Structure formats: C-alpha cells, structure tokens
Amino acid sequence: MARLRFSEEFLESLAGLDERVEESVWKKLALVQGFPGVGSPLVEPTLRHAYGPACLKVVAAGYDVLYERGEKDADGVEVVDVLGIVSQRAVR
Secondary structure: OOEEEEOHHHHHHHHOOOHHHHHHHHHHHHHHHHOHHHOEOOOOHHHHHHHOOOOEEEEEOOEEEEEEEEEEOOOOOEEEEEEEEEEHHHHO
C-alpha cells in the first residue's frame, strides 16, 4: 500500500468543498493508495502544464484529483504525491 503525501494546495482546495464531494475524494484516494497506477494519464494540457508531465488523475464528484507516483521511501513503500483538485468545469 502506498503512502499518500498531500500538497498544501490540495488540502486548501479540499477544505472549501462540501461534505459529499470530500467523501468522494477520500474514497478515490483510498483506491489510489491501494493501487497507485489506477489513475488516468489522460490529463488536460493546462493541468499537465500546471502539475507536471507525470501527473495522473482520478475523478471524484465532478473534480479531477491530480497526483504523481513517486519513488519508494526507505521502507520500500511507494510515495504518492497528491498535488491538487480541480473542478472539471473550470478546465473545460
């Protein structure tokens, strides 16, 4: 199981969302934690530019949750950096 590391941007954005959306985001991140490769590499160019070429996304309640798979830590556990959360409407 991967270790999730959250950016300040992600945490601040998440705090501004309603409970239903937040619950959906945490469910998707639990899936990412168990299977880090589950995310889609089909990330919109503007988001790829903002979050980096290696970012992946999962969709939760109309939001793209962007993350990047990282190296394994000293214990051999993969680290996943959760980078941001963006409304799908804002991107289109």
